[in-house]
Amino acid sequence: MTTASFASPTGVEPRAVRVFGEPEAGGHVVTGDHWVDVPLDHATADGPRIAVYAREVRRADKAAADLPYLLFLQGGPGGRSPLPGVDGPGWLSWALERYRVLLLDQRGTGRSTPQDRRTLARLTPREQADRLAHFRADAIVADAEVLRRRLLGDTPWTTLGQSYGGFCTWTYLSFAPEGLAGCYVTGGIPPVGVPAEDVYRATHRAVDRRVAALDAAHPRVRAVLADVAAHLVRHGEYLPTGERLTARRLQEVGSVLGAAGGIDLLAHLADDAWAMPGRLSDTFLAGVAGIVSYARNPLYALVHEAIYAETGDETRWAAQRVRDELGIGVEGVPGEDGVARLPLTGEMVYPHTVTRDPALAPLAEAAHLLAETTWDRPLYDPARLARSTVPVAACLYTQDMYVDPDLSRATAGATGGVRVVEDTVHHHDGLRRAGDDVLGLLDVALGAVRTTTAAAATAPPSAVAG
Known part of the structure; x- marks a missing residue:
């Protein structure tokens, strides 16, 4: 496999193209490494910088296919993206039928510049806290936008946000919706505005x-x-x-x-x-x-x-x-x-x-x-969310122990372009356990939202008002 067939729309080729999994055992995929150098604080471009890593994954028999990109936003916070191969997550097979998948190691996790007791040991507690304050969803979204522009230029991509990845999705909708063609969310509609x-x-x-x-x-x-x-x-x-x-x-x-x-x-x-x-x-x-x-x-x-x-x-x-x-x-x-x-x-x-x-x-x-920190940066923009036209299909687990369903319903109802699919069977790990079923339902819902959004955009003002 040559990296030439792996080039992104902007011509960027990944490093270290490798094959994981075995054809007979499943999970046979081709991967490549992407790195971006980003500011620790996106508001201070001339300050310290860190590395952010994303693994591009394609199905081996579709490695040269011209498929759109799907960015996976992992749960957490602080969790690395899953690893592909024979033991990769079941949902990945569904996604690779339709997308080139980017498994983002959110800043501070996995192969991105780690933040732990060893890497932070040289700093004072005050310096450690100030540094860790830059590892929330607003910074993760800003990192993702650096990666998107490097690989796709002005072309938006689709995202899949699991759990905390859904929180990041709502931050994305708030501050960089131009980067989104559509979003899947599983167990991760955040409690916007809730203490x-x-x-x-x-x-x-x-x-x-x-x-x-x-x-x-x-x-x-x-x-x-x-x-x-x-x-x-x-x-x-x-x-x-x-x-x-x-x-x-x-x-x-x-x-x-x-x-x-x-x-x-x-x-x-x-x-x-x-x-x-x-x-x-x-x-x-x-x-x-x-x-x-x-x-x-x-x-x-x-x-x-x-x-x-x-x-x-x-x-x-x-x-x-x-x-x-x-x-x-x-x-x-x-x-x-x-x-x-x-x-x-x-x-x-x-x-x-x-x-x-x-x-x-x-x-x-x-x-x-x-x-004890008084936070001075917002994670969401409720007014912009209310006007959002980015299609979002979100799976809400009615039995969820980690993300409260009632709080999620309130956020979804206050956000434009969202269709909620309520799942009464699975728990918070439904994506991992039944990815094909969950994503199949969300894909239908996302298509319906796109149809509705397109119809509203082309309808005469009187028709929309009526």
Whole structure:
């Protein structure tokens, strides 16, 4: 495969063209690397600069086909794009039938210039916080526009935003809609204009619903976890990361309940709890670490609350304040059957999270400074969103534990050009588990929005008014 057939519309050829996957096993794709050099702060072009990476992917038997581009905006924040090949995400096969796919490692993640305890070690906590303030959706969109102009010039592209990638999509619609030909969004219509506290109140209600489902399916799981939490008060148990496990950190395993397999995962985790009386098993400790450690995605924890902060907002550890408001403790709570069960938390990051996790502890002071930051840059433009004509098809999971459906409906209703497809079957990971089905429905919806938008654009003013 030569790079000549891989050139973009502007003539840019990717570096390091490679083949991943096997024809017999699936996932047989050709990839190429794209890098762009961007300002750390897009408002200060002569300041520090960072590298942003995107992997172009084409189906091997369509590598030379003249297909449009689809930019994938990953969930998170702080998550790298998926890796192609035999074990690549199922949705990618659907997309590669129709598009050249660009898997963007959002700034600070994957092969883009990383931001973690090692790369930030030379900076003071104040400098770390100031730097991390430039890793929100507004900067991600500005990076994407640099990449688009390099590859496509003035031609817009289509985007697929999963979870936080949907939040980035709404930022894109707010500040650079000229770059968008259309958008797919899965589980990611953001709560525009909603304070972080209200977001966490809503997601706590969703956690309660999933915990009730866990108890109905496996009544002993939280009872086992309550016994483990009591044990941790008296005995030192350590995760493979070196962190001493506490009851508060144990409660964070509830974050997996937002995925379709989360209930079963916690059931299996509880089955493996004890190696012998009075001693937790290595299997259990490794399983907990796999859920609660942020070694692979430190930005997720560091900027998690900041993704909800609009101009003038201070998050001030909103999740912790809502937790205190709801009276969520660290001891088992007796149920109607008299059995004590451990309360679980969801997709929330707390002060103890960053001080306990070895991947975050060196940046804990910076995290506290971010929580005290008064944000001076908007993430959305509600007036422009209301006038938006970019076609958007968005899948709203009615069972979503991470992105509240009611808040999403409100945002969609206040944004022009949006058609919502409500999915009552899948959870937040529906794209990964049933990508063909989800994207097939969204593709039909996107076509309908385009037809409606085109008809409105060509209709006489009197017809539109009527």
